[in-house]
Amino acid sequence: MxxxxxxxxxxxxxxxxxxxxxxxxxxxxxxxxxxxxxxxxxxxxxxxxxxxxxxxxxxxxxxxxxxxxxxxxxxxxxxxxxxxxxxxxxxxxxxxxxxxxxxxxxxxxxxxxxxxxxxxxxxxxxxxxxxxxxxxxxxxxxxxxxxxxxxxxxxxxxxxxxxxxxxxxxxxxxxxxxxxxxxxxxxxxxxxxxxxxxxxxxxxxxxxxxxxxxxxxxxxxxxxxxxxxxxxxxxxxxxxxxxxxxxxxxxxxxxxxxxxxxxxxxxxxxxxxxxxxxxxxxxxxxxxxxxxxxxxxxxxxxxxxxxxxxxxxxxxxxxxxxxxxxxxxxxxxxxxEMARDGRDPINPGAKTEDHNHAVARAEVEKNRNREDAAMDYLIRFSTQHESFRLAEIEALTQLVNNTQNNAVVASFISHSIQAKAIYEVWGRCGDGDYESLHGDVRARSQHLWPRYQDHGVSFKFSIDSYFGKRSTTEQRDIINQFAYFGFQGKVDMKNPQQEWCILEEWDKQPRRIILGRKIASSRRHLVEKHDLKKRPYISTTSMDAELALITATLALASPGKLFLDPFCGTGGFMVAAAELGAVVLGSDIDGRSFRGKGGQGVERGVGRNMKLYGIDALFGDCLTSDLTNTPFRSIGRVRWLDGIISDIPYGVREGLKVLGRRQPAKVEGEQDNGSSLVKEPHMIGGVLAHTLPGYIAPKKPYSFSQLLVDILDFAARTLVDGGRLAFWMPTANENEEGEQEATVRPSHSLLKFKHECVQPFNKWSRRLLVYERIAGELDDDTAHERDAAQKPLVNGTSADELNPFRRRYFQSFAKEPNG
CATH class of the missing domain: 1.20.1250.20 (MFS general substrate transporter like domains)
Structure with a gap:
């Protein structure tokens, strides 16, 4: 009975x-x-x-x-x-x-x-x-x-x-x-x-x-x-x-x-x-x-x-x-043996799950063949810079072959700065119900369980609650619910061979839950490594380390490539690109910015940062020049740069400058047309002034809109096919009447616009613009002339007249937070 x-x-x-x-x-x-x-x-x-x-x-x-x-x-x-x-x-x-x-x-x-x-x-x-x-x-x-x-x-x-x-x-x-x-x-x-x-x-x-x-x-x-x-x-x-x-x-x-x-x-x-x-x-x-x-x-x-x-x-x-x-x-x-080889014990010619769980799976989903479908993947991003994520994903697909293979996926995420890790999705539910999650886990992933049930496979479970919090007891109870996986190995919380994460998205209560097996971590650890507080040589205008690394990533910085920052300053973007494997060069209108105080070379300036991170072998050199009068400009039709990255000067503190005199010196017997450079060399003690240590070249005001045109023209002349230009540009969010103002992006016929990522403040923003040199296009003098003819005409001689953003900054929102 x-x-x-x-x-x-x-x-x-x-x-x-x-x-x-x-x-x-x-x-x-x-x-x-x-x-x-x-x-x-x-x-x-x-x-x-x-x-x-x-x-x-x-x-x-x-x-x-x-x-x-x-x-x-x-x-x-x-x-x-x-x-x-x-x-x-x-x-x-x-x-x-x-x-x-x-x-x-x-x-x-x-x-x-x-x-x-x-x-x-x-x-x-x-x-x-x-x-x-x-x-x-x-x-x-x-x-x-x-x-x-x-x-x-x-x-x-x-x-x-x-x-x-x-x-x-x-x-x-x-x-x-x-x-x-x-x-x-x-x-x-x-x-x-x-x-x-x-x-x-x-x-x-x-x-x-x-x-x-x-x-x-x-x-x-x-x-x-x-x-x-x-x-x-x-x-x-x-x-x-x-x-x-x-x-x-x-x-x-x-x-x-x-x-x-x-x-x-x-x-x-x-x-x-x-x-x-x-x-x-x-x-x-x-x-x-x-x-x-x-x-x-x-x-x-x-x-x-x-x-x-x-x-x-x-x-x-x-x-x-x-x-x-x-x-x-x-x-x-x-x-x-068949499960290890990915074969069905009932039908050895087919690929399916472990037969131990076949009936249980049939109860959940009888007509679905999970083996024939590729696994889904979840990227866990950091909570910052949301508008940059899709741009980074596109860049990573260019750096890594985009196929659904775990080795390729691991390589893919290992190039990311914004992501934390990538997970193979084992189950998900949109109603915050763990019973629904367990049902989906069995439907999606039972065929994978035998791979990790060996005694020699150590493992770890963790919980990641976004906008929520779990006590230690709650976390332990939730993790214990997955004991049906039958893992026999040792639990190792420090260095496990396999790791699973329960990701919860909260809205007062869990709203969405996903279980994922961790495939690989990103290189987000570089953000902490390059924290500006730990860097020996910086200035008040040094770009945040994370944004510099993201910029280099969107420009496809990688080993074997040659990158230039034409406004290098203290070299933050050069450090970022070199960290990602590229050989880097730099230039700046003021050589003191990259040399450091009292420096005769770069050893006390940018070179100190490069040596700190062990990437000095990838550092070429820096030279003093502006964008329009630089020896980096290619001669003829030779294009040689793989990437250009920069935080262009905003001209807020002292206005934009370019090499040259406001009033060029006159040569006796020659009529001055108002546009000639100095014809008579400047001597000090019988020695050319520009050859003396500490020489500071003369500068004249420069239009911000002209700068945008010049940097695109420079990129078109120097980037190889598929090479990228990535630079930061400040913009006002409102016009002088307080109305929302649309941003006009600069363009060039030989550059394809790729991304615009916005870092908003209050009444102004800075935007990361990314362009790609059109593949297969040859340098065409007529194209350059046509783009040159489209240069905006800016009348005036003062910094405010030549830079509308500077004028708006001081007139309307200079005292705003983050301004």
Missing amino acids: AQFIAPVATITTRVWGTKATLLIGITLQTAALLGASWASQIWQLFLSQALCFGFGMGMQFSATVGIIPQWFTRRRSLANGIATAGSGIGGLIYSLVTSALIQRLGIGWAFRILAIVSAAACGFAALIVRDRNKAIGAIQIAFHTELLKRPEFLLTLAWGAFSVLGYVALLFSIPGYGSSVGLTPSQGSILGAMFNLGGGLGRPVIGHVSDIFGRLNTALVCTFLAGLFSLVIWIFAKSFGVLIFFALICGPVAATFTTTVAPVAAEVVGLQLLPSALSIFWLSSVTPSTFAEPIALWLRTDKSTNFLHAQIFVGFMFMGACICLLLVRAWKISDV
Whole structure:
């Protein structure tokens, strides 16, 4: 009756939960014991002890037998063995206590005391027991017909049926066999007690051994030994000592089924289907457990060989069980090998998931082939500079071949500055419900689990809550919900081989949840490495290290390329490009900015920063020049730069300047047209002034709009095909009337506009503009002339007249925050 009620217990557990099922069982069990205490007729005992007690015990057993494997992975069989040892040792104590109570108080009070004690003990256990059915996504179907279509499960059922036939027949035959060979009834009872004692003490040992050598392997060997001991020792045992020895060594291995059924079933069908599988196990055990003893009695017909046929029957039942389990083990080996190769154990020509989870997956999504679809990936960005993300992704696709392969994906993200890491999506849900997440995890990723279940694969789980916070206890409880992955390796929080992250997006409560396996980290650590506070040479206008690195990334800085910053200042952009592997050059109208105070070269200025980061080998040099009068301008049609990056001067503090005099010197006899440069060299002590140390070249005002045209023209003349120009440009967000003002981007016929990324302040912003040299276009003098003809005409001579942004800055929003 206890086994027959298993399907009902499975249903009540699914509908009402484990505690409710246990309370129903405890109520029935208590009522059965109390009813038996007042029974006076046989039908009353049958109703109370056979039906009511059997149903009550079955409800409790079926509801709890699958709980322990849910909480253990590496020591699952040991834990299950310790628990099942209670049935052996507890049964021995129960019988002794019951016998003493009957002798002292009578059978009526013995039943009543047992009812009170069992209700108290089982009730306390029911209150504190915790299952993980929801966490593992347990599928609790009373009679799961899909399992009966799996040959390996049918073989496991046969192992259980043969084991039960052998165990029950052996258990009830040992005391009678002792009497048949001349032992006293008391000695026969001792044999039965020793058999139970051996089973109780041996179950934890068998559980521990199975965790070390494998659950299927241990169950197979123990089942074989039970048959071997029955055929080799029991048949020939005639003395009390030998029979005691047989009872002690055969007790543990004969009870292998009860010790290992849950762990073995979990190996065959998975944790999700374990409750449904056990329900079928107990139901299928009703027939063999009911008829095992009658069969053994029927076989004892010949008085001269009283127990021989029964002994042979027991031995061969265990051997039959061993053969069934041997076939299950062969299936498991094939299943693991096929899963490792990415093949379906049912259809070896196809690629699919581990067959252990095939039925569970079918319950979630029967018609979806996840193996044929590429995995999705999630990039976890930092919370800053949102408008820069798509631009960086586009740049990374140019730096790395854009294919969905984990090695390529890892290389892809390893070039990123804004991202933190990239994850292979194992599951996602948009309603913040973890049950929905677990269902999607099983649908998406069950075929991947076996790859990481090896004992040698260390792992780590973490939680990333965006706009939310979890306590340590909450995090631990959430992480424990994923124990159904079955990972056997060591948890390593510092340096794991594999890492999974639960990413939560909050809006007072979790709104969206994603589980991802970390593929690789980005190089965002460079932001901390290049923190300006740690840099020996900076100025008040040095660009933020993160933005400098992003700029170099969008310009596709990488090893083997040559980059230039024509407004290098203290060299922040050169440092960023060199850090990413490019060879760098720089220039500035004021050589003091890159040389440093009192410097004759760059060793006290930009060179100090390069040496600090160990990238001085990639630093070419810096020279003093402006953008229009620079030796970096190519001669003829030769284009040689892979990238130009810069934070162009805004002209706010002192106005924009370009090399030249406001009033060029006149040469005697020559008419001045107002545009000539100095024709007469400037001498100091008979030495050319510009050759002396510390020489500062004369400068004249420069139009900001002219600067924009000149830098695009310079890029068109010097960038190779596909080379990029990336520079920062300040803009006002409002016009002089306070209205939103659209930004007009400069353009050039030989440069393709790629990206515009905005860093807003209050009433002004600075924008990172990225252009790409049109591939395959040749330098065309007419194109340059046409672009030159489009240069805006700016009238005036003062800094405000030549720079509208400077005028707006001081007139309207110079005192605004961040201004």
